[in-house]
Amino acid sequence: MYYLGYDIGSSSIKVALVESKTGKVAGVLREPQEEMVILAPQHNWAEQDPEEWWKYICLATKSLLSKHAIDKNDIHGIGISYQMHGLVLTDSNVKVLRNAIIWCDSRAVSIGEEALEQIGRDKCSSQLLNAPGNFTASKLKWVKDHEPKLYGKIHKAMLPGDFIAYKLSNKIRTTISGLSEGIFWNFKHQQIAEWLLSYYGLTIDHLPELVPTFGFQGKVSTKAAEETGLSVDTPIVYRAGDQPNNALSLNVFNPGEIAMTGGTSGVIYAISNKTESKEISKINNFAHVNYTLKNPTLGKLLCINAAGIQYRWLKENLKFTSYEEMNTLAEKVTVGSDGVVLLPFGNGAERMLNNKNIGSKILNIDLNTHTNAHICRAALEGIAFAFMYGMEILLAEGLQPKVIRAGNDNLFQSKVFANTICTLIGFPIELYDTTGAVGAARACALENGDFKAFGETQLKNDHIHTFYPHKDSKPYLEAYQHWKELLEKEL
Structure with missing residues (x-):
């Protein structure tokens, strides 16, 4: 029996198989072999097409299962690690509306700086534990200000890991850890920071449903099974940003x-x-x-x-x-x-x-x-x-x-x-x-805490x-x- 781990980076997609009982690595593979392109339409911008991530996940999964002769029914859990702070926008049909604005994009810096000045350092420090900065919430505000027609079509705003989990399960969900990396989480009151959304003129309806970091987050859909070579109903049981996941791996x-x-x-x-x-x-x-x-x-x-x-x-x-x-x-x-x-x-x-x-x-x-x-x-x-x-x-x-x-x-x-x-x-x-993909696979065993x-x-x-x-x-x-x-x- 095995667990499968994904690591969605900005340079490549890595997939790992580990034995579920021992944690021993059975195989690791990356796609593409050359690094993925980061698009820069303007100075200090950084974007990627989320569907490219999915394409390489499908290729890597099929290749890994074939290379190691693994029966898809022997995979009993999926863990996901992903590049943090990105913004993936989809419409009501869950069609991607634009390239993802990824972690190293700097276009929203001034928005975050203005927010810190107007909201006040004390409130940001005590509740967000962060300045709004150039994070996902500020990037979404940038879209609202600069691409209003597109903003009006948004149904959900997701992190990269949320999007991949959706592609696998057909369910749009996120975690507290994920919300915190987007600066959507109020640590003082331990709830979504609705006041920050209100300040930016954003709506809580754009955020996905909350699920635990460890535990059932969805299962592989029929469509995803066809595209990846996985078995229908294989459970997704873990998700975290690449740096928290790297810490877990270590x-x-x-x-x-x-x-x-x-x-x-x-x-x-x-x-x-x-x-x-x-x-x-x-x-x-x-x-x-x-x-x-x-x-x-x-x-x-x-x-x-x-x-x-x-x-x-x-x-x-x-x-x-x-x-x-x-x-x-x-x-x-x-x-x-x-x-x-x-x-x-x-x-x-x-x-x-x-x-x-x-x-x-x-x-x-x-x-x-x-x-x-x-x-x-x-x-x-x-x-x-x-x-x-x-x-x-x-x-x-x-x-x-x-x-x-x-x-x-x-x-x-x-x-x-x-x-x-x-x-x-x-x-x-x-x-x-160890690697992020291996850590994500092993984390599937942590349902018991x-x-x-x-x-x-x-x-x-x-x-x-x-x-x-x-x-x-x-x-x-x-x-x-x-x-x-x-x-x-x-x-």
């Missing part, structure tokens, strides 16, 4: 535990039981996957928009053959990249920089001495320094790290990157062989390495301080 559930991600964006996701935040414009506070009305556990999220996408840009434009080649070159250069500095902020407005978009910059290149190797190291260090800059914000919030974990993929496959972060923080980073047993299984099976801080941290600290000074000049 057994991060308790206050002081931290999950890090070095994918397209870089994320520090720290667990807290304090429903308060000082830095609501820099830190996001979301309902974690184990959030309940009696135990309101939060995930404090610090995001660097341009992490892996910065490294990918270098790979493509400097014509490297692989990331391994880049990582190897970077290791040949000393700490501090011989003075070369890279500021990795070229993928939209950066929330931790107060929603400023200062662009990506490579500084201090000496044309006589510096090479591609220096640029590779400066990129890895620059992204790691951005992580440290974010950690300082979280530490000022009172965060006391107890454990830091990361998946063994993307940027964390670079020793330069991982060693730089861990040495600057002065805390070990545990590396695990046994987080302890779930975590013990993952820690036992998945741990592959722990990075420890270098004893001589001085060159790292000096390089970081130099980077920080240049960043603050830009700001």
Whole structure:
């Protein structure tokens, strides 16, 4: 028997099969093999066609079942992880009205800033635990203001995971965790933030029906079964945004535990039981996957928009053959990249920089001495320094790290990157062989709420390495301080 997990990213769709009793990975597949296109109709915009996500889910599911000779009737649950903060709009026939406005789109920044000013920081801090910012609610307001005819046709506004769950089950539903990531949730009163909807001139009728994060959320329809190769009535039993799901994948559930991600964006996701935040414009506070009305556990999220996408840009434009080649070159250069500095902020407005978009910059290149190797190291260090800059914000919030974990993929496959972060923080980073799709599949077993047993299984099976801080941290600290000074000049 198996569970199936989906991870709907902005670069690809990943599908994983795990054995339901042991959690052992039976197979993982991604579609497309090349990264999906992010459309940019205007500067600082980012869109994707939701039907493209579905097309690749269907292809990947059929391919995975066929490749591993899995009987579709042996799949007993489906879990969904998805790119957060996106906006998918459908009409009364559940036809998509426009491209999805995805997480790294910055068009609604000014709307969120004006809302914060008019509503007041105190009310946003005490009830939303966030500034309205550039989140889903503000994006929906942008559509209302700039595409009024289209807005008038809206029946439902969904997050990317809600849309995929609809395509699978023909049911339009969401979760408290999902509503919180769109800034639709009132943490103080533990209900939908109707006053924010009223302020924006939006209607609660546009929001999907609420279902629990764990438990029955729908079942595969006849149409979806035909398109995916799954069995009719296979239950969907879990759904969460990619960062809460990544934390789940790494057994991060308790206050002081931290999950890090070095994918397209870089994320520090720290667990807290304090429903308060000082830095609501820099830190996001979301309902974690184990959030309940009696135990309101939060995930404090610090995001660097341009992490892996910065490294990918270098790979493509400097014509490297692989990331391994880049990582190897970077290791040949000393700490501090011989003075070369890279500021990795070229993928939209950066929330931790107060929603400023200062662009990506490579500084201090000496044309006589510096090479591609220096640029590779400066990129890895620059992204790691951005992580440290974010950690300082979280530490000022009172965060006391107890454990830091990361998946063994993307940027964390670079020793330069991982060693730089861990040495600057002065805390070990545990590396695990898991992915979002695998975590989403395994989460199907959490219908019973046994987080302890779930975590013990993952820690036992998945741990592959722990990075420890270098004893001589001085060159790292000096390089970081130099980077920080240049960043603050830009700001």
